[in-house]
Amino acid sequence: MHKFLIRSFVSSLVLLFTLTVAAVAKDVKAAFVYIGPTGDHGWTYQHDVGRKAVEAAGFKTTYVEGVPESADAERVLRQLANSGHDVIFTTSFGYMNPTNKVAKEFPNVKFEHATGYKREHPNVSTYAARFYEGRTILGTIAGTMTKSNVIGYVASFPIPEVIRGINSFTLAAQKVNPNIKTKIVWAFTWYDPGKEAEAAKALIDQGADVIAQHTDSTAIVQMAEKAGVYAFGQASDMDKFAPKAVLTSVENNWGPYYVDRVKAVANGTWSQKDTWHGIGDGMVVISDLDSQMPADLRSKVKKLQADLASGKVHSFTGPIYDQKGNLMVAEGKTADDGMLAGMMTYVKGVEGDIPK
Amino acid sequence: MIKIVKRDQPSRAIFFFTPVLAIFLTLVAGGLIFFILGFKPFEALKFFFIVPIADKYGFSELLLKATPLCLIAIGLSFCFKSNNWNIGAEGQLTFGAIVSGGVALLFYEQEGFYILPIVILAGAIGGMMYASIPAILKTYFNTNEILVSLMLVYVSKLILDYLVVGPWSNPEGFNFPETRQFSDSAKLPLLFEGLRIHAGIFLALAAVVISWFVFYKTYLGFQMKVSGFSLKTAKYAGYKGKKMIILVFLISGACAGLAGVGEITGPIGQLHREISPDYGFTAIIVAFLGRLHPVGIIFASLVVAITYLGAETAQIFMQIPKYTGQVFQGMILFFLLASDYLLFFKIKFIGSKK
Numbered sequence: 001m002h003k004f005l006i007r008s009f010v011s012s013l014v015l016l017f018t019l020t021v022a023a024v025a026k027d028v029k030a031a032f033v034y035i036g037p038t039g040d041h042g043w044t045y046q047h048d049v050g051r052k053a054v055e056a057a058g059f060k061t062t063y064v065e066g067v068p069e070s071a072d073a074e075r076v077l078r079q080l081a082n083s084g085h086d087v088i089f090t091t092s093f094g095y096m097n098p099t100n101k102v103a104k105e106f107p108n109v110k111f112e113h114a115t116g117y118k119r120e121h122p123n124v125s126t127y128a129a130r131f132y133e134g135r136t137i138l139g140t141i142a143g144t145m146t147k148s149n150v151i152g153y154v155a156s157f158p159i160p161e162v163i164r165g166i167n168s169f170t171l172a173a174q175k176v177n178p179n180i181k182t183k184i185v186w187a188f189t190w191y192d193p194g195k196e197a198e199a200a201k202a203l204i205d206q207g208a209d210v211i212a213q214h215t216d217s218t219a220i221v222q223m224a225e226k227a228g229v230y231a232f233g234q235a236s237d238m239d240k241f242a243p244k245a246v247l248t249s250v251e252n253n254w255g256p257y258y259v260d261r262v263k264a265v266a267n268g269t270w271s272q273k274d275t276w277h278g279i280g281d282g283m284v285v286i287s288d289l290d291s292q293m294p295a296d297l298r299s300k301v302k303k304l305q306a307d308l309a310s311g312k313v314h315s316f317t318g319p320i321y322d323q324k325g326n327l328m329v330a331e332g333k334t335a336d337d338g339m340l341a342g343m344m345t346y347v348k349g350v351e352g353d354i355p356k
Numbered sequence: 357m358i359k360i361v362k363r364d365q366p367s368r369a370i371f372f373f374t375p376v377l378a379i380f381l382t383l384v385a386g387g388l389i390f391f392i393l394g395f396k397p398f399e400a401l402k403f404f405f406i407v408p409i410a411d412k413y414g415f416s417e418l419l420l421k422a423t424p425l426c427l428i429a430i431g432l433s434f435c436f437k438s439n440n441w442n443i444g445a446e447g448q449l450t451f452g453a454i455v456s457g458g459v460a461l462l463f464y465e466q467e468g469f470y471i472l473p474i475v476i477l478a479g480a481i482g483g484m485m486y487a488s489i490p491a492i493l494k495t496y497f498n499t500n501e502i503l504v505s506l507m508l509v510y511v512s513k514l515i516l517d518y519l520v521v522g523p524w525s526n527p528e529g530f531n532f533p534e535t536r537q538f539s540d541s542a543k544l545p546l547l548f549e550g551l552r553i554h555a556g557i558f559l560a561l562a563a564v565v566i567s568w569f570v571f572y573k574t575y576l577g578f579q580m581k582v583s584g585f586s587l588k589t590a591k592y593a594g595y596k597g598k599k600m601i602i603l604v605f606l607i608s609g610a611c612a613g614l615a616g617v618g619e620i621t622g623p624i625g626q627l628h629r630e631i632s633p634d635y636g637f638t639a640i641i642v643a644f645l646g647r648l649h650p651v652g653i654i655f656a657s658l659v660v661a662i663t664y665l666g667a668e669t670a671q672i673f674m675q676i677p678k679y680t681g682q683v684f685q686g687m688i689l690f691f692l693l694a695s696d697y698l699l700f701f702k703i704k705f706i707g708s709k710k
Contacts, residue, residue, distance in 0.1 A: 064671050066678050069630040071623035159531045
């Protein structure tokens with residue numbers, strides 16, 4: 001009899017052990033939904049670099065590329081949620097409504113939506129990067145390097161994210177060179193090499209000798225290379241596409257955030273968040289500074305980078321005036337996140353009007 | 357020895373057989389591509405064509421996807437049968453969606469049974485208005501309808517861009533390029549709880565029945581057929597060509613406009629920049645694959661719809677690049693056009709003389 005007892009005790013111990021191990025080592029699977037191809041060398045490419053970091057951390061990942069923001073997005077999300085994925089990253093603004101809709105149906109799956117503002121269910125988080133901090137660096141470089149005092153800027157859509165970038169860039173450029181003007185061309189696209197190149201050409205024809213961009217392809221830096229003007233890479237280090245033109249790039253570095261969030265799902269510590277990280281948290285990274293820039297500018301930029309990271313310098317420090325001369329931010333104050341999130345007016349020094 | 361002989365008359369059997377042959381050749385070539393890319397061909401084809409529609413939800417998604425394709429292709433078949441090359445269904449879809457979306461926004465936060473019919477009608481009228489431009493330019497100014505209708509696609513997308521970025525953008529939406537969500541009364545009712553398939557499918561089925569009746573039972577259908585074979589004959593027979601050209605364009609535009617309505621008042625529920633993954637262009641493949649026959653178009657729309665769904669499944673489960681879906685669509689059209697050679701020529705095997 002006692003033999004039976006011992007045996008059943010041992011076997012139940014073994015069973016318990018197996019169950020515990022299974023619970024700890026539960027595979028967490030992460031899925032990524034991309035708007036473009038992983039080879040765009042811009043927005044989607046950088047998200048995929050982040051996904052690879054998640055794989056390197058020991059998690060399984062799946063991705064679907066080229067998912068249009070039409071009725072198709074919802075089906076892809078539902079299929080991913082249905083096929084055993086525990087956390088789904090939706091990496092384009094247009095996935096906002098489908099993400100929240102599908103999240104409602106799958107309360108046990110976590111959803112992470114990039115660049116949106118809707119968190120309608122407890123399993124939806126949002127995240128974005130403070131790209132405007134990177135643009136403060138670019139503005140400083142552009143204001144120093146320009147000879148014509150005309151800086152070109154290819155913009156995508158008139159949303160706060162893009163307006164904020166233009167303003168941050170212009171403010172920084174004015175600080176080192178009060179005579180500069182920022183000329184904007186609205187491309188009304190995130191990714192269209194043909195349109196972007198045309199926009200860059202139009203700006204160069206108007207005398208711009210430094211071109212900044214808030215669109216994703218490498219067409220602009222290549223156009224700048226051909227025309228012999230300076231440019232900045234967007235989203236990824238674009239130096240290899242235009243070695244002479246590109247002075248530096250602002251890189252989107254999603255890897256640390258992705259690994260962090262997937263680990264949180266694995267540990268059961270995931271909770272709803274609205275994340276907005278900048279240079280300090282490593283979500284915005286400045287690529288190597290080109291040797292064409294004078295040494296003192298390079299060291300100035302390095303210092304600015306460190307000060308932005310530590311919070312000693314804020315991209316929007318008053319006094320800041322709008323185009324009509326009205327005070328936006330008082331002297332000694334900085335713009336708060338609420339103001340930044342809804343920023344829809346140009347600062348003084350930007351030419352033209354925001355398209356309505 | 358093989359000898360190629362011209363047929364006296366196109367073979368009717370082969371006319372309906374070549375689409376099947378084209379699909380078969382696409383599967384073979386697709387399997388070959390998967391093999392070259394290093395995937396197991398049969399497993400890949402299974403994930404592409406069977407897994408996505410293996411359950412109720414998957415099947416409902418297939419019907420949802422096929423609905424706009426079928427509707428547009430039916431409309432296009434009126435044009436193509438009568439030698440009118442309307443390439444701009446995507447533009448007519450977009451403009452129909454703009455007009456109907458505008459009406460839906462007028463009824464924002466209002467409820468009432470009368471709202472949906474008005475919204476649907478507005479979409480059909482929008483599509484007709486937009487299709488009338490190439491039709492009128494063709495009949496009165498002798499312009500090329502291929503160019504005009506195609507170029508108008510880009511114009512319509514720019515108009516949509518302008519509206520959703522500017523005047524129609526959601527006032528609470530931080531200026532992102534999208535409108536408010538439509539009220540429930542302006543949305544097509546869902547057919548089943550938990551599935552996305554909506555009442556728009558009845559519009560497509562109605563279009564199928566009506567087109568069959570018009571093609572084979574009416575004088576207009578006969579006129580279209582004669583004009584399709586020979587414009588000179590049609591003229592000689594005394595048909596009023598201009599009236600017919602405008603009519604087929606209007607029908608085609610109405611169908612495309614309704615497809616746009618189905619998307620924005622169905623699964624999307626608002627206007628934004630990406631309301632259609634180029635349904636208007638893909639429907640051209642559907643129309644030809646279906647041999648411009650209403651029943652054929654139903655089958656063709658299902659086949660092409662599955663290439664969209666299959667591409668997603670294949671990427672999720674086998675990491676096959678999603679763009680292979682477009683490769684499949686291209687291959688279907690390519691093999692169809694290539695095998696049409698058999699319509700007009702036959703291959704004779706001649707035994708060598710001893």
